[in-house]
Amino acid sequence: MNFALRLKELRRKNGLTQTEFAKIFEIGLATVAMWESSQRNPPAKMLMRIADRFGVTLDYLLGADAQASEDILTFPVLAGVRAGFGAAAEEIESGDFQEIPRSILGSRHARDYLVLRVEGDSMFPKFLDGDRVLVVKQESVDSGDIAIVCYDDFENGTIKKVHYEAGCDYVDLIPLNPRYAPVRIQGELLEGVRVIGKVIYLFRQI
Numbered sequence: 001m002n003f004a005l006r007l008k009e010l011r012r013k014n015g016l017t018q019t020e021f022a023k024i025f026e027i028g029l030a031t032v033a034m035w036e037s038s039q040r041n042p043p044a045k046m047l048m049r050i051a052d053r054f055g056v057t058l059d060y061l062l063g064a065d066a067q068a069s070e071d072i073l074t075f076p077v078l079a080g081v082r083a084g085f086g087a088a089a090e091e092i093e094s095g096d097f098q099e100i101p102r103s104i105l106g107s108r109h110a111r112d113y114l115v116l117r118v119e120g121d122s123m124f125p126k127f128l129d130g131d132r133v134l135v136v137k138q139e140s141v142d143s144g145d146i147a148i149v150c151y152d153d154f155e156n157g158t159i160k161k162v163h164y165e166a167g168c169d170y171v172d173l174i175p176l177n178p179r180y181a182p183v184r185i186q187g188e189l190l191e192g193v194r195v196i197g198k199v200i201y202l203f204r205q206i
Contacts (some may be wrong), residue, residue, distance in 0.1 A: 003038075004037060010050075019031060040188050043093060057073055059073060059099075062074060074097075077115050080092040080119070081114070098115045114134075115132055115134055117131070122158075124176065126176050131203065135196065136198050138197050141162050142162075143164050144161070146162070147193070148195070150194045158173065161176065163176075163182075169190065170184075173185065
């Protein structure tokens with residue numbers, strides 16, 4: 001079953017007309033009609049909203065059977081993350097998806113994770129350009145962890161090793177590639193730093 005058929009099935013099972021569905025998700029009626037006729041697909045964020053609203057996995061919404069949806073979850077791959085200090089993270093979609101065994105997530109909910117595409121070679125050789133990393137969302141990490149960090153000098157969140165010492169007013173963002181120098185952020189500039197999450201798993205396509 002494809003997405004268009006699964007969406008129509010879920011909408012009808014929940015007793016919703018296309019008009020009512022459009023109102024819930026704040027979209028046009030024509031958009032719903034195009035989704036259900038396979039003329040257009042929703043963006044990744046909308047897919048996740050729909051799956052959450054109907055209490056199904058993203059895999060199931062995309063057409064997987066019930067048994068497969070219990071074992072594998074599908075995450076949108078982000079091309080980047082932006083965040084101003086104190087603001088909600090803005091996720092930049094790449095249009096790709098990554099399948100992840102549920103067992104990797106442990107007991108935490110899928111919404112606590114994101115998948116990000118690595119760009120550049122600053123973390124070579126451990127992380128290569130184009131790799132995908134699984135990130136558990138959290139606002140702080142231990143010194144020595146590899147994390148996704150947003151900072152004023154970076155347009156997008158950057159993947160770096162984080163180093164700091166208790167009682168000191170600085171944090172070092174350390175690349176693994178010796179060609180790049182660490183960035184030390186200290187004093188008042190620390191207010192412009194925000195941790196998006198800790199990198200816990202690497203996916204690499206060969």
